[in-house]
Amino acid sequence: xxxxxxxxxxxxxxxxxxxxxxxxxxxxxxxxxxxxxxxxxxxxxxxxxxxxxxxxxxxxxxxxxxxxxxxxxxxxxxxxxxxxxxxxxxxxxxxxxxxxxxxxxxxxxxxxxxxxxxxxxxxxxxxxxxxxxxxxxxxxxxxxxxxxxxxxxxxxxxxxxxxxxxxxxxxxxxxxxxxxxxxxxxxxxxx
Numbered sequence: 001x002x003x004x005x006x007x008x009x010x011x012x013x014x015x016x017x018x019x020x021x022x023x024x025x026x027x028x029x030x031x032x033x034x035x036x037x038x039x040x041x042x043x044x045x046x047x048x049x050x051x052x053x054x055x056x057x058x059x060x061x062x063x064x065x066x067x068x069x070x071x072x073x074x075x076x077x078x079x080x081x082x083x084x085x086x087x088x089x090x091x092x093x094x095x096x097x098x099x100x101x102x103x104x105x106x107x108x109x110x111x112x113x114x115x116x117x118x119x120x121x122x123x124x125x126x127x128x129x130x131x132x133x134x135x136x137x138x139x140x141x142x143x144x145x146x147x148x149x150x151x152x153x154x155x156x157x158x159x160x161x162x163x164x165x166x167x168x169x170x171x172x173x174x175x176x177x178x179x180x181x182x183x184x185x186x187x188x189x190x191x
Contacts, residue, residue, distance in 0.1 A: 009169050015160040016170060025157045026174055029113075029139045030181035032155075036111045036137070037186060043075040044106055044136075046098040046127050047115035050168045052079035054141075055115055058175040066179045068190040073182070078102075078127070098127035108135030116140070117159075117167040119147015128153055141174060143167030 016022055033043055043062060045055035055077035062075035078101045079085065088097045098114075106112055112131040114124040119142035128138045128149055140146070140153035143161055150156035159170035 008163070009166055012159065012161045012163075012166045012170050013173065016173075019160060022157055022160075025155050026177055027181075028155055029157065030178045030185075032137050032139070033111050033178065033182050034185050036109060037073050037182070039109050041074070041107070041109040041111070042105070043073070043111045043113065044078060044102070044131070045075070045113045045115065046078040046101070046124060047141075048079075048121055048123065050164075051115035051117060051121075051141075051171070052077065054168060054171050054175060055079055055113070057172060058113070058179065061175070061179040062182065066176075066183045068183075068187075070183065070187045070190075073186070095122040095126055098123045099130045102127045102130035102134070102136070106131040106134045106136040110134075110136045111139060112136050113139045113141060114149055114153065115142075115171060116147065116149055117143045117164045117171075119144060119149045119158075121149075125149055125152065141171045143170070 036043060045059050047055040059075040059077040062073045078098050085097050088100055114128045116124045125148055131138050138153040140149040140156040142150055143159040146156055146158045157174055159167040161167050
């Protein structure tokens with residue numbers, strides 16, 4: 001079973017490698033983020049469950065460090081304030097927890113990355129819609145066939161799998177690639 005799961009993960013990465021549209025979307029996403037930071041703007045991320053952890057992971061790579069010590073970049077995940085999330089979920093409904101943060105924080109020139117393995121998480125869809133209304137560039141990280149967020153985001157990067165763990169493994173690979181491109185472009189290659 002262990003070998004089978006490793007092979008399945010490799011096969012998804014091989015499909016991604018052959019997907020020229022996905023490779024170009026990763027490049028566009030990285031360049032939009034570089035421009036965002038160059039203009040003094042912020043990157044916001046949101047996701048649920050494992051995708052929330054991925055959002056926090058990517059934000060930490062940008063705001064902390066990736067390969068080397070350098071100034072922090074303004075990136076944050078919307079899932080880090082549990083008091084806020086539980087209050088808004090209770091008072092307004094869970095589908096509004098990220099929308100209200102997008103309304104509060106996302107501005108023209110910012111970037112919002114919405115992560116949903118199905119592409120159909122209502123709270124991610126509402127966040128992307130709100131961010132776009134504010135002039136924020138939106139990036140969807142999704143799986144399966146892309147779901148609804150791939151239709152509304154400015155660009156979509158779709159992990160070529162219907163298996164949630166394989167999608168999440170691919171999302172963090174994509175996130176790491178983007179972080180490396182961003183860090184290298186902004187600060188130079190200091191590895």
